[in-house]
């Protein structure tokens with residue numbers, strides 16, 4: 001019975017190298033397993049005389065306990081080391097950090113630019129009455145914008161005065177409500193809200209964001225409009241950008257203008273590297289609509305157009321964001337597709 005030989009072999013293995021967890025598992029199988037050395041020793045015991053059984057039985061047990069305790073000791077040391085060991089050369093653990101949506105950042109920035117010149121941030125209802133979205137804004141009942149191809153109507157009983165309920169198709173729905181809320185000018189509002197229209201293609205999403213400036217006081221004229229938009233453009237797009245006003249026709253402003261901003265790629269010249277600028281084609285990019293608030297709209301808000309005047313503009317948040325970043329996104333729907341490869345770029 002060569003117990004001492006096995007013990008020496010076991011001790012040698014233990015001392016020979018730094019044992020890992022898997023080495024210990026192997027050792028357990030080799031010595032304590034079902035077909036292990038200790039089982040084999042016990043089975044040879046059966047062939048011995050009763051005198052030898054009494055002699056060797058306890059020795060095998062002693063060896064078994066020794067192997068078990070030694071392995072358990074090393075295991076607990078390994079456990080201890082793995083808790084206290086700190087390796088400063090390892091790369092840091094990286095946690096996936098979330099971020100706000102790029103449009104949320106844009107909304108915050110626009111809001112802060114206007115708050116510096118005294119504009120109060122508002123967000124009017126996403127579910128709105130037809131009256132505030134159209135009638136109060138001088139948009140007649142037969143106007144194409146009031147068609148259900150252009151606006152989401154809500155299946156809800158019609159109100160005699162306010163008409164149908166709908167999803168607000170533009171931030172202008174807040175104009176008259178702000179006038180009624182404040183009752184008395186001066187009014188300086190920046191209304192940033194979600195808007196809804198039933199369009200779904202590469203340049204339209206059914207939900208989008210607009211920001212709308214409204215300024216009403218005594219003696220307000222077009223120069224104030226131009227100055228304010230110029231202030232915004234220089235702070236949002238950069239000091240070297242210029243704007244121009246182009247006559248247009250909107251129902252709720254008179255006179256009305258489209259506002260263009262000079263192209264950053266060709267610096268407003270329309271020519272880039274000797275050929276036509278591909279971004280703008282003419283040197284200018286369309287920013288959005290604006291104009292002097294129509295007297296009809298002021299009267300809807302119970303403001304006397306003979307005493308007060310004002311201007312309004314409405315721009316798309318997604319649009320200005322893409323224009324500033326210089327992004328040529330060929331499908332606007334990527335903003336709301338939830339694709340992290342796009343969203344994590346910002």
Ligand SMILES: [Zn+2]
Pocket residue numbers: 263264265266267268269270271277278279280281282283284
């Ligand atoms: Zn250009």
